[in-house]
Amino acid sequence: MNRRDWLLALLALGVSAVTRSAFAQGDRRLRRIGYLIASTGADFPGLHDALRRGLSDLGYVDGRNLEILVRSADGSADRYPALVAELVELGVSVIVTANTPAAVAAKGGAPSTPIVFAGVGDPVGSDLVKSLRAPGGNVTGIALLTPELTPKRLALLKDAAPEIARVAVLWNPGIRGHVQELQDLERSSRLLGIRTYPVEVQRAEDLEAAFASMIRERDDGLVVLASPLHHRNIRQIADLSLKYRLPAICEFSEFAAVGGLMVYGPSWPDMYRHAATHVAKILAGAKPADLPVEQPTRVELVVNLVTAKALGITIPPSLRLRADRVIQ
Numbered sequence: 586m587n588r589r590d591w592l593l594a595l596l597a598l599g600v601s602a603v604t605r606s607a608f609a610q611g612d613r614r615l616r617r618i619g620y621l622i623a624s625t626g627a628d629f630p631g632l633h634d635a636l637r638r639g640l641s642d643l644g645y646v647d648g649r650n651l652e653i654l655v656r657s658a659d660g661s662a663d664r665y666p667a668l669v670a671e672l673v674e675l676g677v678s679v680i681v682t683a684n685t686p687a688a689v690a691a692k693g694g695a696p697s698t699p700i701v702f703a704g705v706g707d708p709v710g711s712d713l714v715k716s717l718r719a720p721g722g723n724v725t726g727i728a729l730l731t732p733e734l735t736p737k738r739l740a741l742l743k744d745a746a747p748e749i750a751r752v753a754v755l756w757n758p759g760i761r762g763h764v765q766e767l768q769d770l771e772r773s774s775r776l777l778g779i780r781t782y783p784v785e786v787q788r789a790e791d792l793e794a795a796f797a798s799m800i801r802e803r804d805d806g807l808v809v810l811a812s813p814l815h816h817r818n819i820r821q822i823a824d825l826s827l828k829y830r831l832p833a834i835c836e837f838s839e840f841a842a843v844g845g846l847m848v849y850g851p852s853w854p855d856m857y858r859h860a861a862t863h864v865a866k867i868l869a870g871a872k873p874a875d876l877p878v879e880q881p882t883r884v885e886l887v888v889n890l891v892t893a894k895a896l897g898i899t900i901p902p903s904l905r906l907r908a909d910r911v912i913q
Contacts, residue, residue, distance in 0.1 A: 616645065616868050617652045619672035619680040621687045623813030624660045635854040636681065636703075639861025645868060658687070660817060662759060665690030673698055679864050682726075684813050685711050685762060692724050699867045700724045703860035704853070706731030706811060707762040708878055717878040725863055725873040727856045728880050729811070729836075735766045736773035738834045738849050741886070742806055743777050744904050745847060745893070746832040749806035753784045753799045753831070755822070757812040766810055781808070789818045796825040807833035809840070811850075819843060830896055841887040841912055846896065851881030885909045 620633070633655070637647050645651040656672060658664040669691050672680055679699045682688040688702040692713055705711060706729045714720035717728065743749060754770055756763040767783050774781045782804060786795045799807065807826055809815055815822060819837055823845040826833040833840075836850030859879055866876060890913040893900050905911060 614650055615652060616650065617654060617675065617677045618864060618868075619675070619677040620653050620655045620683075621665065621668060621672070621680060621691060622655065622657050622683045623662075623687065624817060625657050631854055632683070632703075632857045635857040636861050636864075639858035640865060643861060643865040645865055660813070662686040662690070662813075666694050669694035679867050681860060681864060685713075685760060686813070688713055688724065688726070689761070692722075696723060698723065699873045700726070701860050701863045701867070701873070702726035703857050704811075705729060705762075707765060710765055711761050714878055717880070719874070720876065720878055721874050723873050725876040725878055727859050727863075728878050729851060729856075730880050730884070731762060731766060731811070732769060734836065734850060734884065735769055735808075735810070738808055738836070738847075739770055739773055739779075739781070740777060741847060741849055741904070742808065742832060742834045743779065745834075745888070745900055746806060746896075746898050749832065750779050751802070751804050752779055752781050752806035752808060753802075753804040754781050755786060755795065755807060755809045755815065756783050757787060757810070757814055758785060759787060759814075760810070760812045763810050763812070770808065779806075786814070789814065789821070792818060792821055792825060796829050796831070799831065800829050804831065807831045809833060809835040809837075809845075811836050819845075827892060827895060832896055832898060838885065838887065841889045841892075841910075844889065844892055846889055846892045846898070848885065848887040850884065852883045852885055855883050856881055887912065 647653050656668040665687055673695050679701055680691045682691050682702045683704050685705045688705050691700045700723055703726055708714045708728050713724045770781045784795050816837055819839050820843045823840055823843045827844055832846050834847040835845055838848055841848040863876055886908045887910045888900055888908045
């Protein structure tokens with residue numbers, strides 16, 4: 586090999602070494618976060634995009650200096666611990682959770698990994714944080730305002746259908762916060778002159794029988810508490826509420842869009858964009874214990890007038906004026 590060939594070979598080796606070094610440095614800068622959801626179908630439309638856009642706006646771009654590892658429980662909360670262990674093994678810097686059971690499992694299985702929740706109704710009551718102002722530990726996030734909003738949903742349902750006197754509450758005993766919500770609803774129902782009756786559902790297969798029992802018990806209204814099970818089957822719940830002619834209210838925005846009567850709840854995309862802020866702060870070195878739990882700044886009232894007409898309900902003008910959106 587002549588002198589020129591030696592020089593070219595050495596140059597090639599040098600470029601290769603520099604490239605490998607730069608790639609390695611890029612790997613070190615790449616941050617991984619885990620995103621733990623109930624099931625692929627249960628993730629709210631656009632929420633993953635809202636989280637990604639929020640992070641991108643703050644300088645963490647998925648596919649460039651960030652990798653988001655999505656793990657789904659496929660509708661079975663029993664899978665959360667194994668998924669959490671997998672994310673810890675993969676070395677994620679933060680775990681983002683989309684519901685209370687996922688957040689509880691993450692806290693139990695990843696005590697040294699920062700956790701940001703984006704869909705928890707009562708983080709203090711669920712033992713995720715010590716307080717909203719000072720979370721302590723490794724968990725923080727965005728709360729749903731559930732203790733404040735659940736009684737208001739009952740009052741709005743009464744405004745829409747003043748004749749209701751007996752309201753069923755669809756709940757899932759697997760959701761820790763539901764017990765407190767039932768108690769809150771019972772207290773507020775007395776002030777409204779109505780009675781609430783819990784109807785337990787733990788499987789999608791039980792929904793039809795649950796609605797049939799509401800009719801047997803002469804329930805004339807329905808409040809749907811938030812849970813991954815209810816969200817996965819939100820269209821069926823809306824269909825059944827119309828089939829059995831039950832005015833119903835829920836906090837999931839899709840409920841009114843698929844035929845439910847009313848929705849009153851926070852904007853989920855806004856919550857996920859806020860969650861991205863917490864994640865970015867943690868990636869920059871902040872501790873979850875020092876980041877107060879935030880609450881939604883936007884709560885939406887949606888009324889489906891098509892469903893109201895099908896149920897024979899005339900929505901009062903005052904309620905229509907209060908609505909952020911009316912489906913007609």
